[in-house]
Amino acid sequence: xxxxxxxxxxxxxxxxxxxxxxxxxxxxxxxxxxxxxxxxxxxxxxxxxxxxxxxxxxxxxxxxxxxxxxxxxxxxxxxxxxxxxxxxxxxxxxxxxxxxxxxxxxxxxxxxxxxxxxxxxxxxxxxxxxxxxxxxxxxxxxxxxxxxxxxxxxxxxxxxxxxxxxxxxxxxxxxxxxxxxxxxxxxxxxxxxxxxxxxxxxxxxxxxxxxxxxxxxxxxxxxxxxxxxxxxxxxxxxxxxxxxxxxxxxxxxxxxxxxxxxxxxxxxxxxxxxxxxxxxxxxxxxxxxxxxxxxxxxxxxxxxxxxxxxxxxxxxxxxxxxxxxxxxxxxxxxxxxxx
Amino acid sequence: xxxxxxxxxxxxxxxxxxxxxxxxxxxxxxxxxxxxxxxxxxxxxxxxxxxxxxxxxxxxxxxxxxxxxxxxxxxxxxxxxxxxxxxxxxxxxxxxxxxxxxxxxxxxxxxxxxxxxxxxxxxxxxxxxxxxxxxxxxxxxxxxxxxxxxxxxxxxxxxxxxxxxxxxxxxxxxxxxxxxxxxxxxxxxxxxxxxxxxxxxxxxxxxxxxxxxxxxxxxxxxxxxxxxxxxxxxxxxxxxxxxxxxxxxxxxxxxxxxxxxxxxxxxxxxxxxxxxxxxxxxxxxxxxxxxxxxxxxxxxxxxxxxxxxxxxxxxxxxxxxxx
Numbered sequence: 001x002x003x004x005x006x007x008x009x010x011x012x013x014x015x016x017x018x019x020x021x022x023x024x025x026x027x028x029x030x031x032x033x034x035x036x037x038x039x040x041x042x043x044x045x046x047x048x049x050x051x052x053x054x055x056x057x058x059x060x061x062x063x064x065x066x067x068x069x070x071x072x073x074x075x076x077x078x079x080x081x082x083x084x085x086x087x088x089x090x091x092x093x094x095x096x097x098x099x100x101x102x103x104x105x106x107x108x109x110x111x112x113x114x115x116x117x118x119x120x121x122x123x124x125x126x127x128x129x130x131x132x133x134x135x136x137x138x139x140x141x142x143x144x145x146x147x148x149x150x151x152x153x154x155x156x157x158x159x160x161x162x163x164x165x166x167x168x169x170x171x172x173x174x175x176x177x178x179x180x181x182x183x184x185x186x187x188x189x190x191x192x193x194x195x196x197x198x199x200x201x202x203x204x205x206x207x208x209x210x211x212x213x214x215x216x217x218x219x220x221x222x223x224x225x226x227x228x229x230x231x232x233x234x235x236x237x238x239x240x241x242x243x244x245x246x247x248x249x250x251x252x253x254x255x256x257x258x259x260x261x262x263x264x265x266x267x268x269x270x271x272x273x274x275x276x277x278x279x280x281x282x283x284x285x286x287x288x289x290x291x292x293x294x295x296x297x298x299x300x301x302x303x304x305x306x307x308x309x310x311x312x313x314x315x316x317x318x319x320x321x322x323x324x325x326x327x328x329x330x331x332x333x334x335x336x337x338x339x
Numbered sequence: 340x341x342x343x344x345x346x347x348x349x350x351x352x353x354x355x356x357x358x359x360x361x362x363x364x365x366x367x368x369x370x371x372x373x374x375x376x377x378x379x380x381x382x383x384x385x386x387x388x389x390x391x392x393x394x395x396x397x398x399x400x401x402x403x404x405x406x407x408x409x410x411x412x413x414x415x416x417x418x419x420x421x422x423x424x425x426x427x428x429x430x431x432x433x434x435x436x437x438x439x440x441x442x443x444x445x446x447x448x449x450x451x452x453x454x455x456x457x458x459x460x461x462x463x464x465x466x467x468x469x470x471x472x473x474x475x476x477x478x479x480x481x482x483x484x485x486x487x488x489x490x491x492x493x494x495x496x497x498x499x500x501x502x503x504x505x506x507x508x509x510x511x512x513x514x515x516x517x518x519x520x521x522x523x524x525x526x527x528x529x530x531x532x533x534x535x536x537x538x539x540x541x542x543x544x545x546x547x548x549x550x551x552x553x554x555x556x557x558x559x560x561x562x563x564x565x566x567x568x569x570x571x572x573x574x575x576x577x578x579x580x581x582x583x584x585x586x587x588x589x590x591x592x593x594x595x596x597x598x599x600x601x602x603x604x605x606x607x608x609x610x611x612x613x614x615x616x617x618x619x620x621x622x623x624x625x626x627x628x629x630x631x632x633x634x635x636x637x638x639x640x641x642x643x644x645x646x647x648x649x650x651x652x653x654x655x656x657x658x659x660x661x662x
Contacts (some may be wrong), residue, residue: 023345023377023576025395025455029462030353036464050454060634062346068354070369076353093356096423097462101396102494104456107449115477124434130433137427144494147520147563149570150479151369168474182596187633190594201477203526212429227600248478249445273505275527275546304632306659310652314659327632329657335638336650 025098026051027059031077032097034088042084055122057081102145109145118152118201120164153205153255160226161225164199166231167208169195176235180228181221185301189227194219195237200246209246211239218243220252253278259295262302263317266290270312273305291316303328348388356422361402361414363496374407389415398422417615430464438467445480448487480526483545488552489530494520496563498535498556502549511549517561522567530567532561542573581621587641589613594636615640623648631656 024051034040034049046056060081067075076089088095109131116127135142170177181190194210197218201207205222212219246254261280266273268288273279279292296302299321306325308317316320350371355362366387368374374381392399398421403413405621429437441457457467460557481487485501492499499518502575504511516536522529534541590598592607592614599605602616620626630637639646 022455024348024352024391026458027349031462033462036462049458062342062349065346066350066353068350068357068370068371069372070366076357086523093353096419097459098396099344099398099424099518100456100459101452103449103452104396104459106494107444108437108440108456109454110449111443111479112436112444114479115436115440118475118477121475122422123432126430126432130429130437133427133433134431134437137425141427147493147569148490149520149522151522151524151570151574152477153491153525157568164475171355171474184597187594187596188637197595199475201475203478203480204524205526243458250479257662268509269507271504271547275544280377288504303634307634307653307656308628309656309659310631311655311659314656326657329653331635332631332638332653333650333657335635336646336653339638339642 006042023059027063028094028098030059030064031079031088031091031094034079034086035091035095039085039087042081042086045086060086100138100141102141102143105134105141106145106148108134109138109142110148110150113145114150114152117150118164118206120162121163122168152201163226163229164206166229167196167199167223170231170237171198174237176232176237178230178232179221179226182225182227184225185298187300187304190214193232194221195239197239197243197245200248202252211237211243218281220246220248255280255295256297258299260299260318260321262294262296262299262315262321264292264294264302264313265307265316266292266309267311270309273309273313277305299324307332343373346393347371347495351388351393351459354416355399355415355417356419358416360404361400361416363412363414367415370660386502396471401626424459424463427460427463427465431466434467437465439475439477441467445478446482446486448490449479449481466564479523481528481581483528483548485545485548485552486521486528489518489521492528492552492554492561493520495558496561497554497558498561499552500555501552503543504547504549506547514543515555519561519563519567522546522570522573524574529573531572540572583619583621584642586620586626586639586645588618588630589615589638589640595633598630598635598637613638620645627652634659 030045030049033045039208042053042056046053049056051059060079063077064075064079066077068074076090076092077088077094079086079088081087112127112131112134115121116124116131152208167177176192176193177197179191181192182188183190192212192214194212196208196210198209199206202208202222205224207217208221208223208226210221211217264273266289271288271290273280274290274292277292277294279294282291283291285291293314294302302315302321302326306313307328315325350373351367354367354370362370364382367385368381374384389399392448397417400416400418400421401413402416439458441453442634444453461467469619489499491497500513500515502511503514516530516532517535518530518532520531522531530543530545531537533539588598589600589601589608590605591614592612598618599616601617605614605616607613608615623645626643630639630645631649631652639649
């Protein structure tokens with residue numbers, strides 16, 4: 001385990017189906033795609049397949065060239081794209097798409113079941129219908145999907161139930177919301193007005209993204225930390241034009257040049273820290289011990305973490321932070337002498 | 340893949356779909372343009388092409404029309420009923436959630452599989468490009484390097500081996516697992532299965548796997564016992580079995596907001612510096628570190644074992660951060 005970095009880009013390049021067998025898969029899908037729609041405009045088809053019109057025309061030419069030589073030579077596919085409109089007039093054999101592979105069926109079914117597991121999602125009915133239809137269409141290929149399960153937390157307790165549905169509604173109607181929000185890193189309760197932008201599910205948690213009028217910036221709010229929510233029905237949301245949604249594919253953790261660099265040493269029992277916090281580097285020290293380096297804009301939570309760790313780890317640097325941890329512990333212990 | 344090869348494979352698929360009879364390699368060679376003249380080269384190329392089609396998910400059937408006659412050459416065909424995706428019709432709201440699901444995966448392997456599936460469903464006439472935005476954007480990250488190998492193993496029912504370093508272990512050890520399933524909670528991934536070394540059901544966290552996950556037996560040799568719920572095994576494991584107990588604590592007024600969220604009977608005591616409250620807990624070993632985190636904003640009065648555990652925790656932190 002060396003130098004693990006967080007926030008690696010999601011790496012989703014457009015038009016990636018141009019490689020190797022991806023093209024053959026596209027060719028096999030293209031004919032039934034057109035047939036099931038009678039005719040399709042070139043630009044629409046290019047968009048649906050994630051390729052340029054030039055690539056698409058090359059595909060169509062390739063399909064048109066399909067020929068079998070024996071026993072009698074013939075061309076089973078006849079099509080045209082005159083005037084920018086694709087029409088397939090003859091398509092023996094490949095007029096239906098290829099069935100789904102186990103990976104394909106599972107990628108969709110696992111994602112659909114994850115969505116179905118989100119409490120308060122109003123599309124649950126549509127979800128269960130589409131899951132049933134997809135299972136039946138995929139046949140045996142659907143079976144492995146049951147071996148992968150993803151849970152999403154939408155709320156933490158009784159005080160957060162129903163948030164998701166009400167926030168979705170506020171977004172749809174463009175209303176401002178008032179939140180009481182708990183910030184665990186600082187152990188603070190905060191009150192703020194937020195103009196909601198969208199709801200996100202990232203790393204198994206549900207977030208509201210919005211323009212926070214207190215911070216005057218785009219902020220993410222984890223739903224299970226919203227302790228109370230009021231939709232301001234008579235206040236329209238006003239998200240500034242230049243408010244940029246966060247690129248969550250690059251990870252939730254945002255390093256900044258102003259961050260404090262913190263070094264912790266962990267015992268074998270304290271290794272879990274490397275699993276739970278975004279570490280800039282993780283170094284094995286032998287016998288299961290680790291040295292991890294974190295960056296943070298606010299060291300208060302690290303002080304809490306150090307107390308939580310007890311003998312499982314300690315702050316090595318910066319020394320002021322180690323001193324602060326010692327002071328925190330000493331003050332707390334002094335209270336136990338009195339009470 | 341070159342354009343020539345794509346063209347040849349496309350011809351091959353159409354040829355094998357069009358035939359009801361099994362076609363021998365020689366018949367295929369005559370029908371499909373693009374194969375070389377040399378017998379050796381043809382054989383090699385045809386072998387690779389068959390492999391390529393199987394990887395694409397094309398069901399290639401091998402057999403012979405004259406059964407039992409003996410001596411006849413085996414042939415190939417693609418049975419249409421096995422090749423074709425059955426009819427599927429989605430209502431607009433179903434198509435909208437399907438489109439949403441297809442955008443969930445963030446990493447290459449599953450994201451590619453999802454777009455491959457969407458391509459086929461679009462080809463079947465499903466319109467996923469609907470304007471009804473569900474107003475929520477779910478993402479699923481499989482950034483763990485071991486995820487692709489473990490997914491393939493559970494998909495194919497294949498045992499695996501890997502090095503694993505659990506919390507509290509001084510070094511990584513080789514583990515041999517019959518994997519039953521892969522599950523995720525709060526963004527963290529776990530694999531559940533039968534541990535061949537311990538001869539027990541075990542859960543492994545993907546982030547603690549060191550290095551590569553390698554196959555450790557043939558596909559299809561893992562049987563998931565009936566009634567196994569991998570999610571339950573993964574997440575119920577380690578849950579405290581002890582009964583909930585009340586703890587009497589002091590919370591500094593205007594602070595300790597975390598514990599206050601679920602504290603009961605909060606009432607001010609003394610000069611107003613402190614509130615007294617009741618918290619419910621099960622496991623001292625988990626609860627004491629949680630409370631220690633709040634430093635001098637929380638003081639445990641009772642029960643004594645919890646109080647002692649917090650004091651011990653604070654003393655350890657004091658000793659650890661000393662110069």
